[in-house]
Amino acid sequence: MGIATDIILLIVTAFCCGLLLQRLGQPVILGYIAAGVILGPHTAGLTVSNIHEIQRLAEIGVALLLFALGLEFSLKDLKPVRKVALLGTPIQLALTIGLGMGIGYLMGWGWKDSLWLGACISLSSTMVILKTLMNQGWLGTLSSKVMIGMLIVQDLAVIPLMIILPQLDEPSIGLPALGISMLKAAAFIAGMVLLGTRLLPRLMAHITRLGSRELFLLAITAIGLGVGYVTHLVGLSFAFGAFVAGMVLSESDFGHQALQDIIPLRDLFSLLFFASVGMLLDPSFLLDHIAAVLILVLVVSVGKGCIFASISRIFKYGNVIPLAVGLGLFQVGEFSFVLATLGVSKGSIGHDLYALILTTAILTMIITPLVSGQTARLYSLKKRFFQHEPLETLNIPDEGLREHVVIAGGGRIGSLVADVLRRLGSPLIIVELDHLRVEEIRDRGIPVVYGDASHEVVLDAAGIGRARLLVITTPDMLLVRAIVKNARRRNDELDVVARAVDSSFLPACKEMGVESVVLPELEASLEMIRKSLLYLRIPAPEIQRQTESLRHATFAPFFGVGREHKTLLQLRAAEQQFDLQWVHLLEGSPLVSSTIGEAEIRKKTGASVVGVIRAEKLVASPDAHFRFQADDLVAIIGTSEAIRSFQEISVPTGAVSQEE
Numbered sequence: 001m002g003i004a005t006d007i008i009l010l011i012v013t014a015f016c017c018g019l020l021l022q023r024l025g026q027p028v029i030l031g032y033i034a035a036g037v038i039l040g041p042h043t044a045g046l047t048v049s050n051i052h053e054i055q056r057l058a059e060i061g062v063a064l065l066l067f068a069l070g071l072e073f074s075l076k077d078l079k080p081v082r083k084v085a086l087l088g089t090p091i092q093l094a095l096t097i098g099l100g101m102g103i104g105y106l107m108g109w110g111w112k113d114s115l116w117l118g119a120c121i122s123l124s125s126t127m128v129i130l131k132t133l134m135n136q137g138w139l140g141t142l143s144s145k146v147m148i149g150m151l152i153v154q155d156l157a158v159i160p161l162m163i164i165l166p167q168l169d170e171p172s173i174g175l176p177a178l179g180i181s182m183l184k185a186a187a188f189i190a191g192m193v194l195l196g197t198r199l200l201p202r203l204m205a206h207i208t209r210l211g212s213r214e215l216f217l218l219a220i221t222a223i224g225l226g227v228g229y230v231t232h233l234v235g236l237s238f239a240f241g242a243f244v245a246g247m248v249l250s251e252s253d254f255g256h257q258a259l260q261d262i263i264p265l266r267d268l269f270s271l272l273f274f275a276s277v278g279m280l281l282d283p284s285f286l287l288d289h290i291a292a293v294l295i296l297v298l299v300v301s302v303g304k305g306c307i308f309a310s311i312s313r314i315f316k317y318g319n320v321i322p323l324a325v326g327l328g329l330f331q332v333g334e335f336s337f338v339l340a341t342l343g344v345s346k347g348s349i350g351h352d353l354y355a356l357i358l359t360t361a362i363l364t365m366i367i368t369p370l371v372s373g374q375t376a377r378l379y380s381l382k383k384r385f386f387q388h389e390p391l392e393t394l395n396i397p398d399e400g401l402r403e404h405v406v407i408a409g410g411g412r413i414g415s416l417v418a419d420v421l422r423r424l425g426s427p428l429i430i431v432e433l434d435h436l437r438v439e440e441i442r443d444r445g446i447p448v449v450y451g452d453a454s455h456e457v458v459l460d461a462a463g464i465g466r467a468r469l470l471v472i473t474t475p476d477m478l479l480v481r482a483i484v485k486n487a488r489r490r491n492d493e494l495d496v497v498a499r500a501v502d503s504s505f506l507p508a509c510k511e512m513g514v515e516s517v518v519l520p521e522l523e524a525s526l527e528m529i530r531k532s533l534l535y536l537r538i539p540a541p542e543i544q545r546q547t548e549s550l551r552h553a554t555f556a557p558f559f560g561v562g563r564e565h566k567t568l569l570q571l572r573a574a575e576q577q578f579d580l581q582w583v584h585l586l587e588g589s590p591l592v593s594s595t596i597g598e599a600e601i602r603k604k605t606g607a608s609v610v611g612v613i614r615a616e617k618l619v620a621s622p623d624a625h626f627r628f629q630a631d632d633l634v635a636i637i638g639t640s641e642a643i644r645s646f647q648e649i650s651v652p653t654g655a656v657s658q659e660e
Helices: 001-024 029-037 051-072 075-106 111-121 126-136 142-167 171-196 200-210 213-233 239-248 255-282 283-288 288-315 322-329 337-343 351-372 373-383 412-423 435-443 458-460 477-490 504-510 520-534 540-559 561-576 600-606 640-650
Strands: 391-392 405-408 428-432 448-450 469-472 495-499 516-518 580-584 608-614 618-621 634-639
Touching: 001 029, 001 051, 001 255, 029 126, 029 255, 029 351, 051 126, 051 213, 051 239, 051 255, 051 337, 075 142, 075 288, 075 618, 111 142, 111 337, 111 351, 126 142, 126 255, 126 322, 126 351, 142 239, 142 322, 142 337, 171 200, 200 213, 213 239, 213 255, 239 255, 255 351, 255 458, 283 288, 283 351, 288 351, 322 351, 322 373, 322 540, 322 634, 337 351, 351 428, 373 520, 391 435, 405 412, 428 435, 435 448, 458 477, 477 495, 477 504, 504 516, 504 540, 600 608, 600 640, 634 640
Parallel strands: 405 428, 405 469, 428 448, 469 495, 495 516
Antiparallel strands: 391 448, 580 634, 608 618, 608 634
């Protein structure tokens, strides 16, 4: 079967290795690389026979990954990081090349070999970083955008490096070729922007109207790979063309659907890329030169990481970003293989240096997910030992916040919660780790703390000890557990509303003492059931009974089935069917110490009292002799005017009502 057999062997082996490493808590891509080592030409046992063909297919994986990145990373996303990408990356390249030349000098190499080493180690791995960011859930954060912006400029820098390095002996030939390549790149980008904004949206709109998912997938794949092939024909990078095609398509109305459809194909071909990287690793060379390889890996990783972190600081990125960038971009990338292969073919470097660069690159790629995954832990240690470092807090009143709501996470859910609380006049503060979101929240005038809500110092900055409610919007239960644990240390009476992915996490929520849990999938299902039954002309009370029964069946095994709980469910049903409102009676309210009969609520307002919660216990359908107390939560039903009248008579003497 030829190459088909090789692909089957790779997929099966990669699955087994990936499953094993996933069970061990390691990134799946390490399993792909391990599969390549096992099936490579340098190890005994089963061996892939068509290695060069696999490597060519792996180029499609690189192109599809960058095409998907372009779909997700629009031109607008480059604006916050344009300075560090366009100015910082050339500085990083120059400093890393200098680092490589210094290493070569210490090893006694000639200046040309040292320069080639510096050029090869100056490039980081776009493929490895993207998969690592995806697996860690960091894609979309400001630190990830800094990394991607710098990686894009690095990938563009490969073109002049490939022209200049082989022409070191004849610079007069290299400079015209470099100028021609730069003009080609500029013309290609301009042509793609013009063609993409005019032709691609019309083409995709026509294909969408045909209603065929297969044709849609084929069309976006043809666009990504076809544009990449055109760039290859004009002497530019195949992967670079695919990336530009993705960015242009992302500006259309079809970018989101295109991204969703291309992901499975991207992941399959990216498996071939990582496996092909593993095939290049020669264990015998590694064992024979173990000392030199390990020293080179250590010096390159530390030196390059420090360079990236320092440049991030120079361009005024603070908090976790320099650490994340340094621990993310320290590795030697896949384009180093291209440069090193070119150097060997031109006779500029020897086979020993080529093998050393190759082995160093592969080892740094392998350890990248492990090292990058320590970012949060190291940042936490830094905060613990350097607590004098001020946290970035914005829009917090001079007098501070009290009885406020702390929202952990300022994404879509957190922002919607904050908007409603602001309309109701409730004090709040958001804790957010993504610097770009922090800036957006700041511009809206909402109090915000930049940091990780699982850290006690960050929660202290948010005033968790004086807060009345904590809302956690992340679905990551490990993070939820850390946030709740540290928040309880500061405020053991704090109420917590948390989000969970599904009902399997409810026991963990109960163990943490979090009884207010939201299951987005459950709520969406109940709403779809409600709407579906409405179209089937099912009476509203029966719809409410069915949906509340499902809700009750989900939560009751973990959070109790007492009489109060059942009555609250009934009140929830009443709230859905009638205009039920809850009113908090504060100290000084005219209703405090009065009975329902003495206050003549029905006569004066037209509203009816259907329930009262006092000391966390519900009194359902209180009679006329029921006497109100301060801090009661009163449930009333009635017309909007009746509810407004009740709210007016319940306002404490001398206080200004919320309506005013």
